[in-house]
Amino acid sequence: MTFRRDDALRALIPHVAQDDIVVAVYQSCFDWLVLNPRDLNYVAVGAMGQASSHGLGLALANKGRRVIVLDGDGSLLMNLGSLVTVANAGVTNFYHFLSANRVYEVNGAHPLPGAETVDFAGLATAAGYAGSRSISTLEGFRDGLPRIFAQPGPQFAALEWVAGEDYPRDYNHIHSAEARTRFRRALARKVPA
Template sequence: MTLPRDEALKALIPHVRDDDIVVAVYQTCFDWLVLNPRPLNYVSVGAMGQASSHGLGLALANPDRRVIVLDGDGSLLMNLGSLVTIANAGVTNLYHFLAANGVYEVNGAHPLPGAGRADFSSMASTAGYRGAHRYADLDQFTQALPQILDAAGPQFVMMEIHGGETYPRDYDYIHSSAARQSFRDALNRR
């Protein structure tokens, strides 16, 4: 059993506060932008592997806001060291969600090395995250969200997913200066 990615994201939406920063990458980013367009969506596409590091920087710079990272397993695989760095940075406001489907989805669905064997939630736990969770059932995931997001971070959630409904890949927007300016303006509004 796996979670449909879009349904998992829909379950998360009611728990995202107006002042939360959401860092999303690749197909999860495209889906998130359609499902929950908002000014504090930080689009880090083009920096494969860097969502967790960008999220950490934003969490350190904004300790009064929650930072929710919507990462992919292919992306995180390229930057596994960030798990240790995040766990040891002392941030309590970072919530790292990993959409794990075993492929580099937007790059042709090429299989990941270690797909099906690598347990990212165990890696996060061993690295020192305060909480590490793994879900393949939508109901269990949905029920756990309030407790996870109320706990001190860093928290890690591995979502074993399949695509679900596919949303348009708006490359023009994610690579635009307008996307960055919208985020910058929202971040500096306070």
């Protein structure tokens, strides 16, 4: 069973605190920016596979903030070693949500290698994440969010969802100096450690 990405992102919004950093890539990024525009949305990503690495750097440098990574499965496959790096970095403020739709969506919905067999939650467990699970229903996601965020990271959830509404892909915004400036200013505001 699967659920829609936009429905899940709407369910996530109430759990994202004002000072949380959200690192989102590809279609999850475009959807998130429409559904929850905020200055601490990190949009300086372009190289496929870098969401978890960028999120790790932000988590290490901002221990008083939670870092929520909205990653893509095709993207993560480009940088599987980051799972081990994240797991062994001691980042208790790192929450990794994976869009496990089994295709390279933004690039034409081409199927992933091993799409039917790869166990993303199992990979995160084997890498040493503090917690890992696969979620295939909207109710399971809604019910699971408080438990996920109540546990120290790194936490991982493979979300077996499908695309929802087709949100615009605003590349001009995610590559803009204005978006980066707003993020830097928001990040400079201090939060309790």
